Amino acid sequence: MFQTFEPVSDRSFAGKHLPLLRAEMKKQNLDGFIIPHDDEYQNEYIPEYAERLMWATGFSGSAGAAIIMSERAVMLTDGRYTLQVRQQADADYFDYVDISETSPDAWLSENAPKGARIGYDPMLHTMTSVKRLKAAAEKTGFHLVAVSGNPVDAAWKDQPAAPLTPVQPHDRAYAGKSSDDKRKEIAKAIADAGADTALITAPPSLAWLFNIRGQDVSRSPLPLGRALIGKDGAATLFLAPEKTGNELPGHLGDQVDLRAESDVESALEKLGRTGARVAVDPALAPSKYVDDLKEAGAEIIELTDPCALPRATKNDTEIEGARTAHIRDGGQYPDGTTDITRTVPIGQASDEMRDRFTRVLKGHIALATMKFPAGTTGHQLDAMARKPLWDAGLDYDHGTGHGVGSFLGVHEGPQRIAKAPNDQALKPGMILSNEPGFYKAGEFGIRIENLIVVTEPKPVPGGEREMMEFETITLAPINLDLVQADLLTEQERQWLNEYHARVRETLTSQIPDDLKDWFETATRAI
Known part of the structure; x- marks a missing residue:
């Protein structure tokens, strides 16, 4: 399968879709809404269902964000997309901003009216990014609102379904190290950080840690899912049941409990009720998961993804x-x-x-x-x-x-x-x-x-x-x-x-x- 460079959007997207989005924003009493080019897993390349930024704006680049206000909108992209964003996102609807010079929170600090209700999807924003947005809201006086339903998803009537491609074992002949050995290494890092367990949310870390691969993400052999791994090396891997075949449980071994991805939030709530000390990467974990853990009683320990350096x-x-x-x-x-x-x-x-x-x-x-x-x-x-x-x-x-x-x-x-x-x-x-x-x-x-x-x-x-x-x-x-x-x-x-x-x-x-x-x-x- 070869990468193609055929356009997947056109300049008409904004004119067709922004009215639909603003209607949904009005239903939720929002004066503005932030659309990052991120999915719930912070992937660089994202599945079709998660191309919310492209649907709303027409911009098909791999990085950027948009802030849609009731009467105006802005596209924030980096130097790679200076020309592309102007070709795809209609200037009749958007201002253009260099995101390397002005971040979304900085733009809101300068442009959001006092008292405005600015919405964000807490599954698409990390703990770190929400912290910056909250600081901007406090400085400027707008209200930051975590939505329970993404208005883009509500407006996007023909939104593709989430991918359900099979998860496959990645042979040790290629990986060079067993998943069991990797989990022991990561368990030590968790214990050294003073945590009981770690929440792993990044698909590359998931794939590396369990020696699995998938086809959920364009251009990358990644499975979408989540995991919890304890300081004893035992782990729970959360995957959609439709992705798991007969050979996967045997490949994972007895120390890995395989559960449906829809069970993640209940598992986090259970951890919270026990007062567990849970390590999360503030730059990767969805802010919703962090909020859920805190509300349930967990102690949050900020820890850079313990799989990142060993994986690299x-x-x-x-x-x-x-x-x-x-x-x-x-x-x-x-x-x-x-x-x-x-x-x-x-x-x-x-x-x-x-x-x-x-x-x-x-x-x-x-x-x-x-x-x-x-x-x-x-x-x-x-x-x-x-x-x-x-x-x-x-x-x-x-x-x-x-x-x-x-x-x-x-x-x-x-x-x-x-x-x-x-x-x-x-x-x-x-x-x-x-x-x-x-x-x-x-x-x-x-x-x-x-x-x-x-x-x-x-x-x-x-x-x-x-x-x-x-x-x-x-x-x-x-x-x-x-x-x-x-x-x-x-x-x-x-x-x-x-x-x-x-x-x-x-x-x-x-x-x-x-x-x-x-x-x-x-x-x-x-």
Whole structure:
């Protein structure tokens, strides 16, 4: 199955749907309503039923939000969607705001009338985001209202049903570690945090912890569900019964109780009645679940998802699987996830295009060849990839690198390489992207993306500290017709030639005979 880029919405959505939404808002006595691009699981890519932002506005990007007031509305998106949002969300209905500069709570602080009733769906907002909204409400004097029924869902008469695809075991031959061993590791983290149990709400963590995969989410092999795991390692996995087959209980083992996802709220209430100390990730858990636990009597312990860092730090089996997957293709495979971008010229490239491409390549090589000590964050490395562009007064408005899962989400935290501060140190086994770029609006765009693995620290001859490096695992030619060779240093030229030699040596046997001449040329030394 290939990703498509056909438009799934059009500019007419706002004109058709906003009146329906505002009618439902009026029924609930709301003066405004916040629509994030989030589902109940905080997925990046969301199922069709959860495309509430697109239904209301026409905007089909993967990040953003809208605030619909009785007489006006605003779209909040980041720099990736500056052009797209204006094409899809009709300017007759929306103002446009850069969400990296003005968050929804900040916009409400400046624009919500005193006394206005601003609604939000507590299943779509996390504990952290609601805290910010409440602070804005207190500052400005509007009333923040947690709705019991989402007005978008009420207005969206042909809303698709939630997905019910089968949940499948993920073999240890690919995972490299049993679910039982993973649960023991997570149980220790829960106990160390002083909690009795942890609520796991993120599908990637669910999939990783129980060695399961699903097909509920576009572009990611994720099952939708929830879990509770105790400090003793015993767990309850909540999945829709329609998703579970005969082999799943045996795969999960005796320490995992399999229950319907509809039982989550009653299970949380029961925990609360016992006064349990429940760990929740404030940036991931739906605020409704946190409120339910508190009201029932639970003690909330804020804890970053204990699965996130172990999930991001790949074991030897997962790393080898990623290498193997990259020999075969760019996509989702049981042994690994690939994420590759190449820019090719259509027609004759201008001198400007070649200059910009070469500067992006220089930044890519700078990051690929970095040595760095333990404790270094991606934030500290980000400028290295931007310097060749900065030297020419240029830049790009996205991060340089994101974490990548193992047959999981193609975008994975907690590690990243970006301008924005991030205190997660890079650790051996983490897989990230290396993808500097350049974009000239209305003319051309450039990105060169490989995946890289953080290596174990090793001594540097004559040095005093061991250093980690990046192993590049992507194998695809970089377009040489766009390279302005005189801009490259000898060391950069050597890296490019050695990279292409490795690509040629590894992939030649897989190239069809009628493409071998092209492949030899594409991977030639310069």
